[in-house]
Amino acid sequence: MAVESSSGIRNDVLLPDSVREYISEHRLEKVVTSALNCVIQHMPEDPYARLAEELSKSSISAPRFVALRPDTSVPRKWLQFYVVVATRGVNIRIHKLSLGHALCPAHSDAGVQGRDEEKLVFAVQDFFARSFQDVYVDDFLSLHEKCIGMAAHCLGTSEEHLELAASLALTNQLLDAGAAAMNLGSLDFLQHALSKLVPDFVSPPLRSPSDLSNWQGRWPHFAVPLLQGGGPSALTPTSLRCCVALSPMALDVPSDRVLFLLLVLESRVDVSLLEAEAADGHLTFGWLARLFEVLKGAKAEVIKSLQADKATAALVVDGNPYALPGGLAPTLQLAQKALESAPASDSSKVHGLLIVNAEEAWREEEGVYEVETGKQKSLEELVDFYAEIAEDGWLTTFVNPFREADAQAGAELLRARRPEIKVVQDYGLDVPEPVEELAFSCAWHLAQTLPSALRQYAEQATAWQEVADGFGCCVYLGAQALESMPAILEALLACAGVQVIYMPEEIADDLVKQVSHRQDEVLHRIHAAERNV
Numbered sequence: 001m002a003v004e005s006s007s008g009i010r011n012d013v014l015l016p017d018s019v020r021e022y023i024s025e026h027r028l029e030k031v032v033t034s035a036l037n038c039v040i041q042h043m044p045e046d047p048y049a050r051l052a053e054e055l056s057k058s059s060i061s062a063p064r065f066v067a068l069r070p071d072t073s074v075p076r077k078w079l080q081f082y083v084v085v086a087t088r089g090v091n092i093r094i095h096k097l098s099l100g101h102a103l104c105p106a107h108s109d110a111g112v113q114g115r116d117e118e119k120l121v122f123a124v125q126d127f128f129a130r131s132f133q134d135v136y137v138d139d140f141l142s143l144h145e146k147c148i149g150m151a152a153h154c155l156g157t158s159e160e161h162l163e164l165a166a167s168l169a170l171t172n173q174l175l176d177a178g179a180a181a182m183n184l185g186s187l188d189f190l191q192h193a194l195s196k197l198v199p200d201f202v203s204p205p206l207r208s209p210s211d212l213s214n215w216q217g218r219w220p221h222f223a224v225p226l227l228q229g230g231g232p233s234a235l236t237p238t239s240l241r242c243c244v245a246l247s248p249m250a251l252d253v254p255s256d257r258v259l260f261l262l263l264v265l266e267s268r269v270d271v272s273l274l275e276a277e278a279a280d281g282h283l284t285f286g287w288l289a290r291l292f293e294v295l296k297g298a299k300a301e302v303i304k305s306l307q308a309d310k311a312t313a314a315l316v317v318d319g320n321p322y323a324l325p326g327g328l329a330p331t332l333q334l335a336q337k338a339l340e341s342a343p344a345s346d347s348s349k350v351h352g353l354l355i356v357n358a359e360e361a362w363r364e365e366e367g368v369y370e371v372e373t374g375k376q377k378s379l380e381e382l383v384d385f386y387a388e389i390a391e392d393g394w395l396t397t398f399v400n401p402f403r404e405a406d407a408q409a410g411a412e413l414l415r416a417r418r419p420e421i422k423v424v425q426d427y428g429l430d431v432p433e434p435v436e437e438l439a440f441s442c443a444w445h446l447a448q449t450l451p452s453a454l455r456q457y458a459e460q461a462t463a464w465q466e467v468a469d470g471f472g473c474c475v476y477l478g479a480q481a482l483e484s485m486p487a488i489l490e491a492l493l494a495c496a497g498v499q500v501i502y503m504p505e506e507i508a509d510d511l512v513k514q515v516s517h518r519q520d521e522v523l524h525r526i527h528a529a530e531r532n533v
Contacts, residue, residue: 052090062138063087063094063181065174068128071096076117077104079124083177085137095177099124102169103154103162123154137178140193143171144452164448168484171449175487185525187490190454194494197458201465203496208526212283220492221245223353223502224295226302226335232315233323234373235331237360242323242335243353244298245397245500248287250349251294285523288489289516292507294339301338327372328354329389336394352395353474353500357426358382362403369403379406380413387417397422397500399443399474411439422499424474431460431471438468444475444498450485457495465497473499479507482515489515490522 023029035054044050068081078100082093103120131146147167152158154166179189187206195202203218205211223245230238302321306312315322323331332352339350361371368376377385379402386401401423402410411423426443434442442464447453457472464471475498481488492498507515 049092052087052092061087062136063092065128065132065135065137066091067133068097068125069093070121070125076121079103079121081124083174085177085181087181092181094181095173097170097173097177099166099169102165103151120154127153132174137174137181138189138193138196140171140175140178140190141197141451141455141458143174144447144449144455147171147449167449171451172486175450185522186487187493187522190487190491190494194454194458197455198461201458201461201496203494206493206522206526212526216249219248220498221247221349221351221500222291222295223500224299224506225355225504226299226338227321227323227331229323231317231320231322233331234325234327235323236370236373237357239355239357239360240323240371241355241504242328242331243355243502244295244335244339245351245353245502246291246295246339247349248283248291251284251287251290283523285520286516288519289512292512292516296506298335298338302334305334305338327375328385332389332395350394351397353397353399353502354395354401355399355426355502356401358400359403379410383410383413383417386414386421390418390421393420396420397424397474399424400426407440408438415439422473423469426474434464434467436467441469441473442471444472446475446477446481446485446488448484450487450491453485453488454491454494457497461495461497470497472497475501477501477503479505479511482507482511486514486518489519 035051038054039047039051042050063085064087066084066086069084070076071078071080071082074080078098080096080098080100083095083097084091085094086092103124127150131150132143135142135146144167147170148163149158150166150170151162155162175186175189178193179186182189182192184192185207191202191205204214206215223243225241225243227233227242228238229235229240299321303316303319306315306321312324315324324334332354335352356371358369358371361369363370363376366376368378369382370376371382371385382402386398389395398414398421401414404425407425411425414421414423423440424443425440426445429445429447431442442460444457444460447456460471472495475492477488477492485491489501492501
């Protein structure tokens with residue numbers, strides 16, 4: 001009679017002990033059987049490629065990039081390729097990418113011949129082989145440097161905008177290829193890639209509904225400017241902005257049933273699931289679109305309030321509301337009031353952000369600050385003023401509240417008065433290396449590609465955490481970054497230090513819809529993972 005042991009292999013008593021232990025330890029029979037069943041179930045055209053792909057899902061080491069293979073089913077000018085990766089000695093076509101929109105528009109004209117397209121296809125393949133061959137897919141943070149010179153190699157030009165377009169197109173799509181090769185979602189993949197450099201600065205997992213519950217208190221707030229200084233306002237810094245910062249967890253369940261059902265249809269989930277998630281305090285599908293709508297509505301409320309009074313109607317110029325004549329205190333109160341009618345269920349998840357840019361308020365000859373017109377203050381008096389307007393706890397973050405020369409002294413004084421206040425210094429893209437103990441944190445302006453932005457975070461987070469109050473708690477996110485780096489929000493969610501995502505400009509509705517759909521895909525993956533357990 002045949003014998004079956006714990007490994008599941010019949011007659012494995014005939015195998016050496018070391019072999020049986022190896023099979024059992026790595027669950028080889030279970031993995032191989034599962035992969036074979038999958039191939040039989042789907043009966044793909046290339047069963048061996050599918051079998052290799054299924055087996056690669058159990059690999060504990062990251063696959064490596066091998067090559068780009070042209071997709072012969074489409075015109076050459078599309079520059080469409082299959083990404084080939086190697087895992088456990090097997091080459092797999094794991095993903096399809098296209099570079100035509102980045103390289104061909106600049107390269108082609110009415111006189112381009114087929115042979116030129118062939119040369120371009122070969123140039124792309126050659127560049128990829130030189131720069132990416134044998135690079136592990138999870139070395140994502142190094143990919144920006146590997147793209148340098150792509151336009152020059154393929155097009156014979158080193159124009160900066162073409163180099164950037166090529167780098168963005170390739171790195172964005174290699175993110176998807178890397179995630180597919182490791183059988184991970186984009187957020188999981190970026191968390192993994194970031195953890196290779198700075199494991200202590202990576203956010204916790206977000207893979208299941210229980211993870212969503214654990215994230216309730218750590219979701220970044222999204223902030224937009226509601227009122228500004230300069231112009232007809234009583235505030236002298238022209239770049240001063242009074243902002244409201246809203247947590248996704250502050251959103252109520254949509255009360256409008258039509259809107260509720262629309263979100264269901266767009267997200268392809270049933271009503272009961274959406275209602276259950278909302279009841280549990282989790283994010284519902286369409287949350288990002290609703291959050292943008294609430295923030296846009298807050299600005300509309302401010303404009304409506306100003307225009308309703310003849311005394312303040314002139315403070316709205318070209319659709320931009322300016323600060324009240326009474327100064328900062330009533331201006332902040334107006335910003336806070338603008339969200340009272342919005343569907344925010346938890347007021348503790350709605351905060352104020354004040355971008356002062358105090359260099360513009362410094363009066364060199366007198367040696368004083370003049371944030372409010374006609375009201376000059378010493379450093380100590382300015383600290384007292386900030387502490388007073390933050391007394392009710394709504395205003396939680398100050399950006400550049402002092403000129404750079406006073407940043408350390410001012411931050412220490414303000415923190416002594418209001419230890420809960422976050423003081424942020426904005427150096428733009430040229431972030432200095434902190435060499436002494438600092439009482440403030442550093443704002444983050446994103447680099448131009450996703451790998452370079454994450455590498456920037458990895459390099460600065462450690463340095464600023466050691467001697468200061470951290471890096472990237474406040475990150476500037478504009479429409480251009482959202483459009484050029486589709487996974488930028490997942491990247492920011494992967495960074496544990498990000499607390500406020502500041503959007504200095506209004507985001508177009510079409511772009512909001514795209515970004516919102518992508519975040520819904522993250523939720524879809526979470527629920528799908530739970531169903532597959």
